[in-house]
Amino acid sequence: MPHFVKPAGGSWTAQYPELGTGPVDYTDSIDPAYYEAEREAVFRRTWLNVGRVERVARTGNYFTKELAVLGTSLVIVKGTDGQIRAFHNVCRHRGNKLVWNDFPGEETSGTCRQFTCKYHAWRYNLSGELTFVQQEQEFFDLDKADYGLKSVRCEVWEGFIFVNLDPDAPPLLDYMGELAEGLEGYPFHEMTEVYTYRAEVGSNWKLFIDAFAEFYHAPVLHQKQATKEEAEKLLGIGFEALSYDLKGDHAMISTWGGMSPPKDLNMVKPIERVLHSGLFGPWDRPKIKGILPDELPPAINPGRYATWGTDSFEFFPNFTLLFWAPGWYLTYHYWPTDVDKHIFECTLYFVPATNTRERLAHELAAVTFKEYAFQDANTLEATQTMINTRVVKEFPLCDQEILLRHLHKTAWDHVNAYKKEHGLANGHATSTASEKGAINV
Ligand code: FES
Numbered sequence: 001m002p003h004f005v006k007p008a009g010g011s012w013t014a015q016y017p018e019l020g021t022g023p024v025d026y027t028d029s030i031d032p033a034y035y036e037a038e039r040e041a042v043f044r045r046t047w048l049n050v051g052r053v054e055r056v057a058r059t060g061n062y063f064t065k066e067l068a069v070l071g072t073s074l075v076i077v078k079g080t081d082g083q084i085r086a087f088h089n090v091c092r093h094r095g096n097k098l099v100w101n102d103f104p105g106e107e108t109s110g111t112c113r114q115f116t117c118k119y120h121a122w123r124y125n126l127s128g129e130l131t132f133v134q135q136e137q138e139f140f141d142l143d144k145a146d147y148g149l150k151s152v153r154c155e156v157w158e159g160f161i162f163v164n165l166d167p168d169a170p171p172l173l174d175y176m177g178e179l180a181e182g183l184e185g186y187p188f189h190e191m192t193e194v195y196t197y198r199a200e201v202g203s204n205w206k207l208f209i210d211a212f213a214e215f216y217h218a219p220v221l222h223q224k225q226a227t228k229e230e231a232e233k234l235l236g237i238g239f240e241a242l243s244y245d246l247k248g249d250h251a252m253i254s255t256w257g258g259m260s261p262p263k264d265l266n267m268v269k270p271i272e273r274v275l276h277s278g279l280f281g282p283w284d285r286p287k288i289k290g291i292l293p294d295e296l297p298p299a300i301n302p303g304r305y306a307t308w309g310t311d312s313f314e315f316f317p318n319f320t321l322l323f324w325a326p327g328w329y330l331t332y333h334y335w336p337t338d339v340d341k342h343i344f345e346c347t348l349y350f351v352p353a354t355n356t357r358e359r360l361a362h363e364l365a366a367v368t369f370k371e372y373a374f375q376d377a378n379t380l381e382a383t384q385t386m387i388n389t390r391v392v393k394e395f396p397l398c399d400q401e402i403l404l405r406h407l408h409k410t411a412w413d414h415v416n417a418y419k420k421e422h423g424l425a426n427g428h429a430t431s432t433a434s435e436k437g438a439i440n441v
Pocket residue numbers: 091092093094095096117118119120121122
């Protein structure tokens with residue numbers, strides 16, 4: 001049943017009894033043993049978004065993806081048959097990394113007809129088949145057909161490329177479920193002006209999702225993003241989302257639009273007035289189909305509120321998709337590199353600008369969002385250092401923090417299911433903290 005309206009006198013969280021309402025244990029964000037379990041149980045078994053089809057628009061376009069959490073590097077490439085495939089980025093001869101540029105640890109992209117290994121020049125075609133072996137006659141009973149690149153499951157949803165290292169995982173569409181189905185038809189393919197940035201953040205990956213899955217912090221942490229009067233007003237009101245929805249492992253929060261465009265131009269800073277952009281991105285809708293309020297797919301602004309401004313979808317484990325009322329979207333990815341570190345990636349997608357003002361509006365939005373993320377990231381590093389002390393392990397979450405409760409429970413559920421399958425002791429009851437036994441991951 002959709003939960004688009006908060007019941008009178010009730011709470012969002014109470015509609016999902018399995019979440020509980022007790023304080024939440026954050027051992028999952030500090031314990032190295034938990035992190036090791038999570039790598040196997042979550043990242044090696046779920047669908048991970050690695051980018052968009054526009055990155056491999058033509059035959060031979062490829063890019064690599066470094067996945068420290070899985071201890072591997074992948075190469076994603078478009079074949080001559082138009083299919084997008086993913087392979088482990090490893091040469092079958094003696095294991096050299098097949099595709100890299102100047103630095104083997106850095107991601108790269110490009111176009112080629114075949115991949116040639118830098119070490120002894122073995123070659124693979126775009127379907128991953130081994131096509132050439134240097135001094136082939138010197139090898140012993142080597143059948144090239146046995147030495148193709150190791151492939152990885154790769155499926156596409158609405159132009160988003162996903163990979164999965166688990167041969168037994170359900171198909172991508174089943175995994176993405178109802179929330180994703182409700183987004184289908186959004187004109188993603190029109191939004192091809194892309195701004196991207198990435199940073200290594202000194203916090204567990206889930207803490208950054210926590211920061212984007214609630215806006216309860218926004219009037220406080222980001223108050224300097226607004227004019228002084230506006231910030232004070234927002235603080236006084238506090239934050240209340242329009243609606244929340246949880247479907248399986250995934251969840252979304254829908255909220256009001258604030259200043260996009262502002263009701264009163266005095267609410268915003270002069271540069272925003274000039275460029276028609278700022279705190280909530282560009283104000284003006286591009287002229288394309290599919291982004292007007294009544295054209296949006298059903299999962300976006302599910303309550304159909306006139307005051308709607310943005311929706312944030314959290315696809316488990318590490319893919320956030322945010323839609324903005326003026327017709328643009330952004331993605332966040334959080335790639336763990338250790339229990340208390342991850343690489344954060346933000347990518348903003350706009351319909352290509354048709355004039356200078358539009359272009360500058362996009363640029364201002366990109367810069368503003370980077371500033372936001374810095375503010376969040378600083379706080380996360382401060383949080384990580386203190387939860388690491390284990391002086392306090394359980395934290396009370398409010399009703400506006402329902403998605404955090406859901407995220408941490410979902411991660412625990414995956415870890416526990418994995419441990420059960422492998423005959424390992426269950427480390428955690430997945431409901432409220434008060435029901436939990438000793439942590440034993
Ligand atoms: S390791 Fe690749 S050709 Fe030898």
